[in-house]
Amino acid sequence: MANEGMRVNFDHGRFIKGLARGLGGALLFALPLFLTLEMWELGLYIDRHRLLLLLLVNVPLLIFLARRIGFENVTTWREALRDACIAYLLGVVGSASVLSIIGVLRFGQAIPDQIGMIAVQAVPASIGALLGRSELGSAGEDRDDDQEAIDDDQNVGYGSELFMMAVGALFLGLNVAPTEEMILVSFKMSPWHAVAVILASILLMHGFVYVVSFIGGHDLEEGTPGWHALVRFTCPGYVVAFAISLYCLWTFHRLDGMDLTQAIMATVVLGFPSAIGAAAARLIL
Known part of the structure; x- marks a missing residue:
């Protein structure tokens, strides 16, 4: 019964708005990096062990950040993990989309090179996705009683x-x-x-x-x-x-x-x- 109550109380419309803000935040905060030559080249030559470590370090960072400013009312660590995963996904989607639109990612490129360029960009983009809720949210909407209950x-x-x-x-x-x-x-x-x-x-x-x-x-x-x-x-x-x-x-x-x-x-x-x-x-x- 408790789970059913949680489903009823879940504000899907607000969550979708949060996703839209997250994607907007990813684009807004990471756009300078999307257009930086050094970042494109970095995805080609960065040591894969260092890249993997960066990606892993970003996970707990996003979880703790989501605990503060998630896409919806985040009151548990499970919800923070959910929002962190969503932010990472938005970072990947935003990075791949922009790099494809500007011609950095092209058909025929080696898959490891494409993955490297997207992965490097996805880290700041995922942080920007969560910051989007804090900076692009409407006044008062994201400062409700549930969030203050943390x-x-x-x-x-x-x-x-x-x-x-x-x-x-x-x-x-x-x-x-x-x-x-x-x-x-x-x-x-x-x-x-x-x-x-x-x-x-x-x-x-x-x-x-x-x-x-x-x-x-x-x-x-x-x-x-x-x-x-x-x-x-x-x-x-x-x-x-x-x-x-x-x-x-x-x-x-x-x-x-x-x-x-x-x-x-x-x-x-x-x-x-x-x-x-x-x-x-x-x-x-």
Whole structure:
């Protein structure tokens, strides 16, 4: 009887709208990558073990993200898994469709090459599919009582905050990590430039969330010292963004053949947009 009640309460129309928003989000957030030459080529030469690891890492990321902003009222992990799978499917469909329309995928190409190009693009597209619900949903529709019934720990807990920053860092980092500019800029920088970039990244992260009063920003509780949020959230958030940047560069073979110093410099460069993405995620998710 309980299952029958759940079927009756399931809003199919709203779920379909969520799917449409998801596809729109996949196209909107991943379109720059669909039109990036480096991403097309990456699908041809990326090490298949690294690609598989990226695809596997994306699964729990999507599940946890869906727990926060699924296509319908997500109140259980089973529903989060469902929405994560749907988001992945939308990412694959959106990637294959756009790459086919613009002539990147053609009949006669080797199947492994086609799969590689679609798989690489499907990761950011699937994240965009879930972000579409958060950013493209109508006001009030997606903030109902059922969604708010999720545990407070999952919504505002420390681990949840760091996770959302990791999502933002990964999403924005994926947009620029495949490009040659990340490496070229790192070769032009001195160690002092790297220090300046790190400080600028941390200050911008902190400013976005706590200083400039963007919608979704956080206010410090009365009596809380100003350095508390910097030490508890901003600095750990930058460490998360730096680690995500390092992983992206390694996955895309950008660190192959580099010595340790130059690899750190390249990671610092990518850490700048990744840190901005991490801060933005705290504001919008």
